[in-house]
Amino acid sequence: MKKIIVAFSFFAASVVIAQSVPTKVYESNNYSISLPEGWKVTNDSDIVNIFPGNEIGAITISEYHDLNLPKAETKKFILALYKSSDDEKKIKSKSGKKGYTEYFYEYFDEKEKLVWxxxxxxxxxxxxxxxxxxxxxxxxxNYMKLFNEAFESFKIKK
Structure with missing residues (x-):
């Protein structure tokens, strides 16, 4: 009897783990991103917003070309976006794919109660x-998982 219970537990766990949300791909000329089926996409002057139907949050993608922002100023730029008083050391940076430098920053807006x-x-x-x-x-x-999966699926084409 114990073997049956253990086998059923493994089976049930594998079914739960294997479940995934169907996705679709949003493509622009310069990048692609996978998002859950049913999420909405808007494109306002090349600023793309991706969000679930209940609009409890969004992924926003902006691209800039011919931007004269020295790498030494990028962390300050990121902090200025949020009017954050955080130290620049809180922004992680590394060499990324295709010659891009990647910067990563997490911020919590106390006033609006938003995770960024x-x-x-x-x-x-x-x-x-x-x-x-x-x-x-x-x-x-689930929302954290869905947002993060879409966020991590972002790929630059060139």
Whole structure:
């Protein structure tokens, strides 16, 4: 009897783990990103917003070309986006794929109760700014997982 219970537990766990949300791909000329089926996409002057139907948060993608922002100023730029008093050391940076420098920053807006996660990919005068904002109330479990999976699927084409 114990063997049957253990076998059933493994089977049930594998079914739960194997479940995934169907996705679709949003493509622009310069990048692609996978997002859950049913999420909405808007493109306002090349600023793309991706969000669930209940609009509890969004992924925003902006791209800049011919931007004259020295790498030494990028961390200050990121902090200025949020009017954050955080130290620049809180922004992690590393060499990324295709010659881009990747910057990563997490910020919590106490006033609005929003979680912000930002990734900046910069190479020469090209920059991609990808951010998640989500109401703290919903930033757990499935929404956090869905936002992060979409966020991590962002790929530059060139």
């Amino acid at each position: 996660i930002t990734k900046v990919l910069q190479k020469d005068k090209d920059m991609f700014l990808i951010s998640i904002n989500c109401s703290q109330k919903y930033w757990n479990g």
